[in-house]
Amino acid sequence: MTLKLVIMSDLHLVPEGEISNTLDTAERLRQAVDSVNARHADADMVILAGDLADLGEAEAYARLPDLIAPLAMDTHLMLGNHDDRPTFLEVFGGGYADENGFVQKVVDTKGFRIIMLDSTEPGLVGGRICDSRLAWLQARLDEAKNMPVIVVLHHHVARLQTQVDRIRLEQPEKLLAVLKTHPDIRHVISGHVHITTTAIWQGIPFTTIAGGHYSAKLHLESAPGHVKLVDGPGQYGVVLADDEACLVHFENFIDGHHEIHRENFGRLRAPRR
Template sequence: MLKFIILSDLHIVPEGKLSHGLDTLDRLTQAVGYVNETHGDADFVICAGDLADHGEAAAYKRLKTEIERLNTPTYLTLGNHDDRPTFLDIFGSDLASETGNLDHVIDAEGYRVIVLDSSEPELMGSGRLSKAQLDWLAGQLDRAMDRPVVIVLHHNITKFHVQTDFIILEEPEALIDVVSRHPDVRQVISGHVHMTTAGTVRGIPFCTLGGGHYSIEPMLESRSGPVPGGPVPRREGPGQLAVVLCDEASVVVHMENFLDRHLVLAPDLFGWS
C-alpha cells in the first residue's frame, strides 16, 4: 500500500509577523510533529502550495528549516501566494522540472503521483498551467497507462458554487481534457480554498483539504439565487492535512486535524474583506 501526506496553505511569514493574527510557523511546527508521531510510516509528504504568505525570502528560509524536521522525503509545489524565483533562490534551482515549474512525478507502490505547480501570481488568486506543463503532464500520463494515477496541485479544478469561484484554476477544461486521456486517474487533490470538499468533474474524482491556515465557512449558491455577498466567516482552525492511502483497488483520502481550534477570527484581521 502507498501512503502519503499532503500539507497545504502553510502561509509562512517572516519572524516577528503573523498572518491574519495567526502564528503560521507554530502551526507548521505542530503539523510536522503530528506527521512524525502519527504517520511516520508514510512514504513521502507533499506540500501543495501557498508555502509562504507573501513569497518573502525570510519566510522560505523559516519554511526550509522547519520541513527539514520531517522524517520522510518531501516534495514541494507552489500556489498563488508564492514567488517562484524567490523560492528557487532559497531551496535551489534544481527543484524546478524541465517545465521551469515545481512539477514532480513520483512512482511508488504501483502508483504514479504527479504534482503540478499552478502558481501564477499575476492572476491575483487564480492559478494557471502553461501549455508546456500540460504537454509534460500528457507525457507523464501516457507513460503510466499500466498503473493508477493521483494528481496533486494547489488550485481547485472546478467551481464549488461559493464566493471564491473566481480564483479557481484558469481554463480548467484544458487540464481535464489531458487528465481524461488516462483511464485510471483516481484522485485530483488540491488545497487553496481553505475548506474540505469532494466531488467529480467529468467523471474525475477530486477533493480539497482545509490546510494549515484559517478555515472558511462557505456561503453557498442556492437554487433560487446567486452566492450571497459580504465577507465569509473565517475560523482559526482546524489545521488540517490529508492522509492518502492507495491500494490495488482504491484510493482513500482521510482529512485529519492536527489542530482543533475553531474560533471565529475578527473581520478586521482581513483588510481586503
Template sequence: MKIVHITDTHFVPQPATLYGLDPRARFDAAIASLQAEHSDADLLVITGDLAHWGEVPAYQALRQRLEAVTIPVVMMVGNHDDRASLRTVFPAVMDDGNGFVQGSRIESGHRLMFLDTKCEGTHAGAYCEKRRAWLADELAKGDEPVLLFMHHPPFLSGISSMDAIGQLDADALWLVLQPHARRIRHIFLGHVHRPISGNWHGISFSLIPGLNHQVPLQLAPHGEDIPGSHEPPAYSVISVGPDSIVVHLKYFLDGSRRFPLDGYEVKGRAYALGFPACEG
C-alpha cells in the same frame, strides 16, 4: 502506499503572525503529530501556498522546520508563492525544464504527478500550453495508475470569491487528462482552505483545510471579497490500496477528550446517558 497531505502553510517571516495566527507554530504542531503518528508514511506532499507573500525569509523558516521531517517531502507552489524565492532557499525543488515547479515520480506502482497551476499576476490558477505539453508527455510515459496533486481546483466550489480565483482554463487541462481518465485515481487539492470532496468528470478528489487560516462555508453569492475564519486546521492521511483510496482528516490541534464508546454495550444506558457533560 501512505501519503500525508498538507496544504496552504502560508509562512510569513518571523516573528510575524497572519490573521492573528502563527503559521510556524501550526506547522510545528502538524509535523510533531505527523512524526508521532505517521512517520511510516511514504511521502509528505505540501500542495502550495507555502509562503503568504513568497518571501525568502518565510521559505527559510519553512526549511528550518522541515529538518524535523524524516520522510521524503514534495513541495509545490500556489498563487501566493514566488518560484524564484522558493528556488533561492530550496535549489533542489522540482523543475519541469521550463522553470515551472512540477514533476512526477513513480511510487508503489503509481505515477504521482505534481502540477504547477500558478499564474503570474493573479491569484487565479492557469495551466498554459507549455505545462499542458509537459503533462501530456509525462502521461504518455506509461500506463500506471495516476495520482494528481495540484493547488487550484479545476471545478467550481460554490464559494463565489474562491471560484473567481479558481483554475481559469480547467477545460483545456481536462482535454489533456481525458484520454487517461480511467487511470487517474484521485486528485489532491488545496487553495480553498476548506474540507471538500466529490468528483470532477468522474475522478474523485479531496481538498483539505489550510494549516493557518480557513475560508468559511459561504455559499450565498458574496462577490470577490474572500471571507476568512479560524476554523481548525487539518492535514490528511491517505491510504492508497489496490481497490480503494481512503482520505482521513487529522485535526492535529484538537485536544478534546478521548473515551471508550463501547461502555454502552458493557455498562448499559447509564454509562452513556450519565456522562459528565463538562468533564475533561
C-alpha cells in the same frame, strides 16, 4: 501493498517575528509536523502543496527547512499563488524547476505515479496551466498508461459553487480533457480554498484540503453576506491507495472555531511569549 501520502497545503509562513491574519503560522506548521510524526510516521512521503510563504519572501522560505526537518519521511515542495517562483528557486536551488522553469515533478512508488503539477501564474490569485504545462502533463500520463495516477496541484479544479470559484483554476476543462486521456486517474487533490471539499467531475474525483492557515466556513455563492473565516481546523490530508481504492482522510492537527474578523487581516508582529 498500500501507498500512504500526507498532503499539507497553505502554510503561509512569514518572516521571523511576524504573524499572518492573527495566526502564528510557523507554530502551526510545527504542530502539523509533530502530528504527522506521531500519527503517520509510516507515510511514504509528505507533499507540501503550495502557499509555502505568505508573500513569497526569502526570509519566510528560509524558515521552512528547519521547520520540516523533523519529518521522518521524504518531503516534496510545490508552489501556490502566494509563492514567488524566482525567490523560491533562489532559496532552494534551481534543481526544483523542470526544463521549462516550473516547480513540478513526478514520483513513482508502490505501483502509483504521483504527479505534482505547478498551477501558479505570476500576478494571478487563481491558477493557470499553460500549454507547455499541459503538454508536460500529457507526456507524464502517456508514460504511465498502465499505472494508477494521483495528481496534486495547488488550485482547485472542480466548481465548488462558493465565492472562491472566482479564484479557481482558469479553463479547468482543458486540464480535465488531458486527465481523461488516462484510464486510471485515482484522485486530484488541491489546497488553496481553505476548506474541505470533495467532488466528482465527469467521473474524476477531486478533493480540497483546508490546510494549515485559517479555514473558511461553508458559504454557497447564493447565500447573502460574506464567508466566515475561523482559526481552525488546521488540517492535512492522509491518502491511502491500493489496487482497489484511493481514500482521503482529513487529519485535524488543530481544532478551532474562533472567527477572524476581516479588520484583523494582514501581517502583524508576533506576540511576545
